[in-house]
Amino acid sequence: MHYWLFKTEPDEFSIDDLKAKNDEIWDGIRNYQARNFLRDQVALGDLVFIYHSSCKQPGIVGIAKVIKTAFADPSQFDAQSKYFDAKATPDNPRWISVTLEFVEKLRIIPLTKLKADQQLADMHLVQKGSRLSIQPVRESEWQYILDKYTSNSLK
Template sequence: MAYWLFKTEPDTFSIDTLCVQQRSCWEGVRNYQARNMMRDEIHVGDLVLIYHSSCKNVGVAGIAEVVREAYPDHFAFDAASEFYDPKSTPENPRWVMVDVAFVRKMQRTIPLAEMKTMPELAQMPLVKRGNRLSIMPVTEAQWLAILARELG
């Protein structure tokens, strides 16, 4: 089992959305490095920190579990989709997605500002300047440090 952090804008898709749906595809990843992680490294049973970005309360908001490994992101084939990519076809898909299932909401959102003060997270890509990846690996030690902060 591995640990991951998936970023999402809660106005589009949030931990609350996942709570209602219980299971969802994680579509729309359009970065090759993140795509490669989804395709080659993310597996069923891996756990995911759902991270809300571009919002008032930026931070880790919940936990999900990967329940389906990478498969073609069919939104890339749909000209009406915001994730359409004319160079991606069903015969030669350029983009993939995974399915995640709701595990739980955090008792409180763990803010990015707080995470930046934690020595245990100093090497985490999320807290380093300029990191724009929507998917990133999390070590077990980082995972446990974040969960330990949940109760404040």
């Protein structure tokens, strides 16, 4: 199993939206490195920290599980979508989606706390200039965050 951090802007799609729907396609990823993670590494059953970004208090807000892997992001073919890509075709899709299932909402773990924690100094999220929307999380980082910052049952 692998562990991930997926960023989302809560005014677009929040942990509460995922909880209400229970599962949802994770679409709109338009970065090649993030796409490659989705296509080549994200696997069925992987666990994901949901991270709210571009908001008043960015941070980890929940956990989801991957229930469907690597398929063509349908938004790339929809001319009405802001994620439309005229170069993508069904035979040659450029962008990938996965489906996530809600696991648990967490009390926010603010980015400021994560950055201040020396045990997490090597985590991708806290690195200067780290803006990638899909990031791997080491198992040791995942466990440490759960142990220190949550009462989560997945420990």
